[in-house]
Amino acid sequence: MSFDVARVQADFPILKRQVHGKRLVYLDSASSSQKPVAVLDAMDRLYRESYANVHRGVYAISEEATAAYEGARARVARFLGAASPSEVVFTRNVTEAINLVAYSWARSHLAAGDVIVLTELEHHANVVPWHILAAERGVELRWVPLTDDFRLDTSNLGRLLDGAKLFAFSAASNVLGTINDVPALVDAAHAAGALALVDAAQFAPHRRLDLATWDADFVGITGHKMLGPTAIGALWARAELLDAMPPFLGGGEMIRDVRQDGFTPNEVPWKFEAGTMPIAEAVGLTAAVDYLEAIGMDAVAEHEVDLTAYALRALEDRFGDRITIYGPRSVEQRGATISFNFEGIHAHDISQVVDEHGVCVRAGHHCAKPLMRVIGVAATTRASMYVYNDEADVDALVEALAAAERFFAI
Numbered sequence: 001m002s003f004d005v006a007r008v009q010a011d012f013p014i015l016k017r018q019v020h021g022k023r024l025v026y027l028d029s030a031s032s033s034q035k036p037v038a039v040l041d042a043m044d045r046l047y048r049e050s051y052a053n054v055h056r057g058v059y060a061i062s063e064e065a066t067a068a069y070e071g072a073r074a075r076v077a078r079f080l081g082a083a084s085p086s087e088v089v090f091t092r093n094v095t096e097a098i099n100l101v102a103y104s105w106a107r108s109h110l111a112a113g114d115v116i117v118l119t120e121l122e123h124h125a126n127v128v129p130w131h132i133l134a135a136e137r138g139v140e141l142r143w144v145p146l147t148d149d150f151r152l153d154t155s156n157l158g159r160l161l162d163g164a165k166l167f168a169f170s171a172a173s174n175v176l177g178t179i180n181d182v183p184a185l186v187d188a189a190h191a192a193g194a195l196a197l198v199d200a201a202q203f204a205p206h207r208r209l210d211l212a213t214w215d216a217d218f219v220g221i222t223g224h225k226m227l228g229p230t231a232i233g234a235l236w237a238r239a240e241l242l243d244a245m246p247p248f249l250g251g252g253e254m255i256r257d258v259r260q261d262g263f264t265p266n267e268v269p270w271k272f273e274a275g276t277m278p279i280a281e282a283v284g285l286t287a288a289v290d291y292l293e294a295i296g297m298d299a300v301a302e303h304e305v306d307l308t309a310y311a312l313r314a315l316e317d318r319f320g321d322r323i324t325i326y327g328p329r330s331v332e333q334r335g336a337t338i339s340f341n342f343e344g345i346h347a348h349d350i351s352q353v354v355d356e357h358g359v360c361v362r363a364g365h366h367c368a369k370p371l372m373r374v375i376g377v378a379a380t381t382r383a384s385m386y387v388y389n390d391e392a393d394v395d396a397l398v399e400a401l402a403a404a405e406r407f408f409a410i
């Protein structure tokens with residue numbers, strides 16, 4: 001089931017470059033992934049051969065561009081296991097997908113006193129839209145806490161969900177690596193009469209996402225973390241929900257008719273796609289999911305489980321008690337994102353020193369400040385791995401961290 005990582009690496013032109021005279025070791029894929037040549041070529045080809053605005057032209061290249069754009073929707077629908085392409089709305093990213101639900105569904109369904117349940121490990125993208133709504137409408141936010149092992153503590157979930165209208169949670173944490181049991185959480189939401197929104201930004205790139213198994217109501221993904229370009233993401237939602245939701249942004253192809261006294265919205269999914277959409281980016285995303293499925297999502301997962309086990313062992317063996325790793329220890333329940341701190345050294349200082357060794361990691365709050373408060377730190381250093389990483393990258397990280405320790409002389 002595994003694949004040849006060296007062959008995958010050869011497909012990523014950026015991995016051939018050097019930084020500070022060292023081989024580039026990219027360990028920041030949870031933030032944004034690198035792009036294979038297949039994605040770059042697909043976008044380049046569209047711009048060179050078939051580029052025009054979509055839906056509006058009756059000439060050949062506009063029809064080609066429209067076919068490519070709508071083909072991307074069908075491809076993403078197939079990747080997610082959606083029942084129909086019309087359930088897939090293209091957005092700029094997962095942040096916009098969640099905001100679409102917050103502005104369209106939530107504002108037409110929720111009122112003062114209604115409850116939304118979130119979890120303590122959410123990215124700000126799945127927190128701030130609900131804070132804005134709470135301030136505007138008087139909606140109550142409740143939070144599923146974490147266990148000592150950095151998983152969701154679901155022991156009190158029934159009570160938290162009691163009377164809730166929406167349970168919005170991540171499938172996988174961008175800080176802890178924790179992978180949540182999405183079907184069980186969706187079941188709990190439905191049992192309480194709530195809808196379930198899944199932020200799959202950190203799941204879709206790394207594990208097989210099967211909407212039928214999840215049975216959720218809203219799912220957001222973001223292309224740039226799954227080998228695709230920036231500025232393309234998607235909201236999947238049940239057809240009947242999308243049908244009943246009012247438009248979010250106005251203008252462009254989201255109308256069927258516009259008059260002086262009002263407008264009639266288009267059908268889904270176009271009702272939610274205002275203005276000129278990211279056409280080349282949708283084509284790039286198509287190439288990205290083709291690339292991932294050519295490797296095989298099960299093979300991607302297996303590779304990452306093996307690499308995560310190797311990395312956790314290497315970090316613990318080398319640094320022992322001096323390193324604190326935030327996340328589940330069992331590699332079966334976590335992704336390839338590893339957050340850690342060294343006592344007495346700031347995360348930003350660590351990341352700066354390892355950069356001098358060609359190693360790219362991220363330091364900070366990772367847009368998850370409520371989580372940072374829960375785990376009691378202001379920042380962590382985060383190394384996150386993907387299909388193009390191998391054990392040599394982990395070894396380079398460990399050596400660079402050892403150099404940082406020496407530099408700060410602890």
Ligand SMILES: Cc1ncc(COP(=O)(O)O)c(C=O)c1O
Binds near residue numbers: 173202
């Ligand atoms: C879990 C999670 N949700 C949402 C986002 C936001 O992604 P985007 O900036 O692509 O909207 C991220 C990005 O790091 C993430 O990790």
